[in-house]
Amino acid sequence: MAEKNITHYHMDKMVRYLFVFVFLISATVLGFHIKNSSGCNTVLFDTDAKDYAVGEAILFNDLTIDADKWQWSFGDNTSSFQKDPAHYFEKPGAYDVELIVNGSCVGMQTVEIKEAIKVLDSTKFPVFDIPESVRVGDVLKLKDETNNASTWEWRFGETPKIDDKNRTAEYVYTEPGLYTVKLIVNGDVEYMTKKKINVLEPLVKESIIEKRKKRRKNIKDWKVKEFPIGYTGKEDGEEEDEDITPKKITAPPITDKVFSRMIMQVSEGAKTAIDFKVYFCGDINKTVIVNRSTMSFAVFCQKIANRNIKIKSLEVDKQKGTNCIENVSLTYRRTIF
Structure with a gap:
């Protein structure tokens, strides 16, 4: 009977260890992919603020189920890794806030930020009294009563320029109308006091002829004309004055x-x-x-x-x-x- 040839295979220990190591690595990677490839829960979050204005702290609250990792992006090149961060915006506008949960699940909301409401100190506004009306040609005299004022800028409305720089200001209007008197003290434009004043037509002085007519009311009418027929009040050869009153310029209305x-x-x-x-x-x-x-x-x-x-x-x-x-x-x- 012929003798059989038997071949014995021998596996080195190092090779076995290598196989075991590769197997463990593969199992770990596979488990990680299985965990992260599972379906995402809906990412939910809400915000809490009073006015949603520039400089105001806004609280962001995550409401996602089974969340244990967070990455916030606020749309203004800033981010946070907290669960419920507080954030404020430096400029007004619409910001898309994004939340990534557990490294893969994404949710987004748009936050509208308004201009900050500036509260002015009422005690800093200039204080002065003004009459309801004044006539063209009359002197209007106003005095500032503001505490701790050192400089003054009075504008009486006929022109945009500063009309007076003293505590007590005087002004004479040349045209009738409704004007706005403005006062700024200490150069602070934000604290400007405005008050309206009605400028009336000047009083018309009676002519000498009108006064004579009034004095003659009680005198018996002798049918005598006051002036000869054809009398104009002009010297011989003197021409009648032409109406040189300039035409009044007006502007169309605009809001x-x-x-x-x-x-x-x-x-x-x-x-x-x-x-x-x-x-x-x-x-x-x-x-x-x-x-x-x-x-x-x-x-x-x-x-x-x-x-x-x-x-x-x-x-x-x-x-x-x-x-x-x-x-x-x-x-x-x-x-x-």
């Missing part, structure tokens, strides 16, 4: 909202200062107050042309009777888009 929209069109390059000429009765170089600084309206329009801006406040003062714009107070800020 603050429409004016603001036209300013935005200037920033977009669709309009220029010339488009406002009719509302300023031809004078587009009138001084305006922009972000606490004074400049001509034409220069302001050049400054914002083709630039992105957002108007924060606007006040337009017009002259009564002509509707011509006399003063513009405006605050704005630059925007990226």
